[in-house]
Amino acid sequence: MNLELPEEHRAFRDMVESFVAAELPKDWARELERREHDYPFELWDKFTKAGFHGLGIPEEYGGIGGDVLMQMILARSLARTLGGLSWIWGLTSFAGMKSIGVYGTEEQKRRFLPDIAAGKLRAGISFTEPGGGTDVLGAMRTYATKVDGGWKINGEKIWSSSAHVADYLLLLARSDRTVEKNHHGVTLFWVPAKAPGITTTELSKLGMRSIGSCLVHLEDVFVSDDLVLGEPHQAWRMLLPTLNNERMMVSAFCLGIIDGVLEDALDYAGQRKAYGKVIGQFQAIQHMIAEIKMAQYQVECMLTDCAWKIAVGKDSLVETTALKVIASDQANRCADIGLQILGGMGYSAETDMQRYWRDSRLWRIGPITNEMARNVIAENLGLPRSF
Template sequence: MDFELSEDQRAFQDSVRKWVDKETPKSWARELERNEHDYPFALWDKFTAAGFHGIGIDEEYGGQGGDVVTQMILGRELARTLGGLAWIWGITSFAGGKSIGVYGSEEQKQRFLPQIAEGKLRAAIGFTEPGGGTDVLGALRTEAVRGDNGWILSGEKIWSSSAHVADYILVLARTDKNVEKRHQGVTLFFVPAKSPGISITPLPKLGMRSMGSCTVHFDNVFVPDDLVLGEPGKAWYMLLPTLNNERIMVAAFCTGVLDGVLEDALDYMKQRRAFGKLIGEFQALQHYVADIATWRHSVELMLYHTAWLQSSGRPCHIESSMLKVTASEYAVRAADLGIQILGGMGYSAETDMQRYWRDARLWRIGPITNEMARNGIAEALGLPRSF
């Protein structure tokens, strides 16, 4: 078994790490995060200049290429300093690049993928309903009915990150109510965010502040047929394979947070003095950083393995669920210990531990709650469905 990155992957990782240290240091990330009303267009533009929006998009469509392992390396390195702001890259990569690249038509790929790769198109995701949370299908009230040469979309989505600055929103809607099972009869639309009938309201929240999350209301919005992704009524079957990619991406961000937390904790313990000695000499604090390093190593191995399965075309739904649960819970625990190590400075907005904690806390809830992920793991082990 070989867990080593290839020479090209190591070179890519090294180049991204140097770029991150120069272009997106933690001090700048703190400044970006202070105002949740100001979307960090400057960060998006830096990603554009570096070519990161093209990672994962085939070269024939103007991208840089690269499999899920390459995307995982990029996501991890970005999150080391940016924390949750790495989603500025990740959302469009998933909602636009990944989704259109997997189930878009050739015409849609030619139309949208080059724009995404060039950083000229921002996308958002509109799956979650106000009364639903993880119960996406059970709470699905957004619907679309046939119109002339298209569909009429009505309903409401919540926690649609960056929708207020998006060019398109990837929307899941019910298009057929006469179905035997609720996962049938749902369709994916790539909806222009400035279409008549769309209203977007930002939501205040705990972490990932400047990225912005929104409620999106659709009031008889016309969506032409050429913006339907895949076959109408079959969206859930198309989505399932890409959900593994999303969970792997979340875990990569969590691994980056673990990197950043450990880095900051060690730096502080080597400088801070108390009771006549460096606090790095205190056994209790040494145990804390040993735990953080152990958690990171565990998550790193799971991440490499699951990304390898996905890139090899092998089944990895259970592995990606296990990975997402483990990575998010360790990232939150590590950031909490990091606050404890720094004491009052860990609670201060002048350092990054509190930012890591606030950002990582979301990943225990989304894109699927860890409780629901555990339900799926248990069911896959032969236990009865519990919900």
């Protein structure tokens, strides 16, 4: 496998890295992240200015084009300084471009993609329910009932990030209660986030504080037929390839966090003195930093391989699921090592290690827990389903 990027991708990477260095420094990200329940619109606006919302959207719909590898390059570069705040870009990229752009009608694409590309439309994802977690389908109690001209939706969603500032919610609801299998009879809706009957409540959490994660209550919310994405009752089959891409994006964010951790660990080890010498001279510290570097290389190789597999249309469910597990485990482990290297300063809110640790901890849980991901891998190797 050749990790060398094509010239076009190298130019894009260089542009993004220059933008991140100039516009998204770590100390600024640290201040943004402290603002719980205070969404950083200024960060969204910087993404708009740079044209990042248009990445992956064809030029005919107002975007700048770009393949999955370019999206991973951007995700990695953003997370190096922003950590979990990168999800502010990722949410709408996934909910909009990777949903409407993949299985929306031509009318839906022309109606929504230009506004997404221009940064005029924010989206949230509303899949998980209070009693569900990873068991999205088995625990689904949000129901859509067909009515004249559309659907009435009732239920509750949780951990819907940025729902309080979103224009639309990518929402999954059960539309047929008579099916024998849980993955049948669900429909995907593009729900106006401020529609009558929607109540949004922000939740406090460990990391990614200023993004806002919400409980969304829906009571007789009307959604017109033209806001159904794909075929009614067949959403889960349609969503599976998109969820694969989400695992790729999360893994790229994790790699960016490893980049940031390594950068800060090397800087601190070269400056901090103890017992008359810089701590980077101690073998214990050198071994810790070597562990971070090895993890970085491992995740980079896997991410590049999976990106190329997706780009050429190969079935890569097992590989991308394995990537998500390893990337999130390694990012959180590396951040923990970084905390140990910095000692008390790593625990301090004045440095970024604690932020990297808190943000990466979430990605071991979502969008699929690493335990469930291992089940998926085992089942795809021919072993019996364990859940």
